[in-house]
Amino acid sequence: MYLLAVIGNGLVMAVVVGDRNLHEPMYLFLAMLALNDVLLCTVTVPQMLLIFWKGPSPLTFPACLTQMFFVHALFLSESAVLLAMAFDRYVAICTPLHYATFLTGSLISKVGLALVTRSVAVVTPGVLLILRLRFCRENIIHHTYCENMGIAKLACNSIALNSIYGLTAALLTTGLDFFLISLSYWLILRTVFQLTSREARTKAFATCGAHICVILIFYTLAFFSFFTHRFGDHVPKHVLILLANLYLLVPPTMNPIVYGVKTKEIRMHVLGLCNKPK
Secondary structure, X not given: OHHHHHHHHHHHHHHHHHOHHHOOXXXXXXXXXXXXXXXXXXXXXXXXXXXXXXXXXXXXXXHHHHHHHHXXXXXXXXXXXXXXXXXXXXXXXXXXXXXXXXXXXXHHHHXXXXXXXXXXXXXXXXXXXXXXOOOXXXXXXXXXXXXXXXXXXXXXXXXXXXXXXXXXXXXXXXXXXXXXXXXXXXXXXXXXXXXXXXXXXXXXXXXXXXXXXXXXXXXXXXXXXXXXXXXXXXXXXXXXXXXHHHHHHHHHHHHHHHHHHOOHHHHHHHHHXXXXXX
């Protein structure tokens, strides 16, 4: 899955960057998503494979905090890119006459800067809250990577503030993103229902359906993992670990297929690269 994610997202990025005709909002958002996916699974999967290969792997505290920062920051930016893509589709389908004037290159640049800024601003306090904790027991994280509550639960003093901040930050970022994405696709589907052409409706439903499935998988796994870490003490650890790895690995593997292969221009470019005579 990791190899598929890296190769698939790498192809999407190469096609979008290499063809100036694809330097449009929809394709630029796809390239952003592809870059984020590669980074997201690269931050966690090699470490996980190393544990499978060599057994428990020692990690310094600064290295663990660094991994935690990037895991959560990239997850937040993934959510933000999905929201931007949903908004892009909403404008393209529901208000197509305003698409070219509204979604300009300047706006895309500002969106990219905003999602990076949001990720850093939200995750940094979480790291600082970890630094205030006192660790006096055996520092073994029963996980394949370092994440906020996994580290916090090793502390000897109270982690109530860490848990409250993490819950609040998640609801105000990814929770809000999910609500706005759902609203966007509801408005899109309402517009699609009004189309007179049956062929156009079928095509729109097929595209939106695939997007909605990927989004639901991403948020369902993420929220389940997030809440069970805080409130699901009865859930077996191996289930938590499996789900926590899947929500960082399944979307990066599926996104190039759902968003890339189903996009005609990118599909044709990839086929052209594969069929190019040597």
